[in-house]
Amino acid sequence: MLMQTAAQDRQKGDELVTLAGAGIRRNGRWLVRGVDLSIHRGEIVTLIGPNGAGKSTTAKMAIGVLRADEGKVDRKASLTIGYVPQKLAIDWTMPLSVRRLMRLTAKLDDASLMAALTDVGIPHLVDAEVRHLSGGEFQRALLARAIARNPDLLVLDEPVQGVDFAGESALYELIRTIRNKTGCGILLISHDLHMVMADTDTVICLNGHVCCRGTPEAVSRSDDYRRLFGNVGAGLAVYSHRHDHTHLPDGRVQHKDGSVTDHCHPDDGHHHEHAGHGHEHHDDDHSHEHQHGDHTHAGGKGHHHA
């Protein structure tokens, strides 16, 4: 019972960020739509999905870099955010050492600065110029900068890009340690499901909308995940869920029955299985399979999602 109460507390009290039906529209096209997610204190949420699925857009919406065009985004008052963006192009005309980068958005004493750089394994680069760093070193420097802020919410957009395999495990270990030590919430974007498995509390699979979600264990027992795991390294094939629809290059959606609609919003009648048929299940086994099984929508436009 105590356990349950604790779990409920986390459910109710400690939301750092909550998105409800949130979406971003650009040039008449929904980049991502109908996103429900919340990140609690001490929770690691991982977003996965193919390129262009709206992972970065969703993260930016959660931290207020982008304003949601529909739905609601609630952030806890005076939330300290540490953000590692996916891409960062610094004009070489700006002289910038790692030390200066660490103090980009807030003051920081030398001891904390060195401690954060030591945590990510690059204390020796403290006076190096940022533009001379390798991709992996730069990524570590950005991570160090974000964690040195002691954030309530750490948002990491593909934090291990350019980092070699050994370094990758070490960085994930570090992220877990940070969570355990500081109790911050972490929103992680990855297209590498197997590496974040052990530490992630919730995996959310995006493809213009929330395709499926659950604990890593739950997802890993699903057919989808087996396919993912079996295909690691095969690029986009990693994300070959049995989708009931295809996202066309022009942003429209082709459904299994051949019909084409402008988007795949959960409420548009094509995707009742996303919104309704529980992706909230975290413990039980049978419901994790992200199946877009044979069923006819009673209320929708009558399409078959075979």
Next chain:
Amino acid sequence: MNISMAITRMPAARGIIMLDDFFFRALLAGIGLALTTGPLGCFVVWRRMAYFGDTIAHSALLGVALSLLLDINLLVSVFGVAVVVSLLLLVLQKRQALSADALLGILSHSTLAIGLVMVAFMSWVRIDLIAFLFGDILAVTPADIALIWGGGLFVLAALVVLWRPLIASTVSADIAEAEGLKPERARLLFMLLMALVIAIAMKIVGIMLITALLIIPAATARRFSSAPEGMAVLSSLIGVIAVVGGLFGSLTYDTPSGPSIVVAALILFILSLLPGRAKNLADGGTTSGGRS
């Protein structure tokens, strides 16, 4: 005698009588301006806003024309037009119908052309266009000097206050936004500061040469800097050297003062490219003192 004297709009009688006096005033004005354009110019270079600076400068001629037409203060008019053009640019960029540089090209040349056409229509006023286009630093009055130093100190103070958000949003607007530094506001205020400096600087180096004073000292300082703060201070100093060198060159060789200053800045820039004199950038711990 100096050629610039010939194109002086309002011959300052005292200045001609006391050569030392007008030259000293020119030095004072130029140094004040260079101190201001140094740090501002660094942001222009870092944020790739050179063309934006040019556009605002060109729009100043429209400001001049409006000032004459409506009989309002020149500085207010030029600043007003610069602000309107900046805001127009922000709005047009949001709509994304055209690329930023095409928009800048349109605004830049059309404001300049409208200004010239308006001036031509106003047959009742006689203005020295050359002085507005290429500056007339030898004609500055004590009031101008007060304005340059007062305005300059204001701009520098504003930059100090805005420093962290400006640097952070230059590195990454997303990080700055996520971590609560309001990069959009910083960008808008920076544009206003640019407009103010260009309004002030127009009289000194002229519409066509203002951007040079923003960019060349900053570009020269780059090689010798290992922190943004150091680069800002250094480009101020380099600008001061260019002003002093340019003015003395103008006096010695009887050349127009504004272009002479730009030529002096260019010579410093070329010297900075010579190999072997820059300190090693990789071991840059020494000049990161400006951090807080």
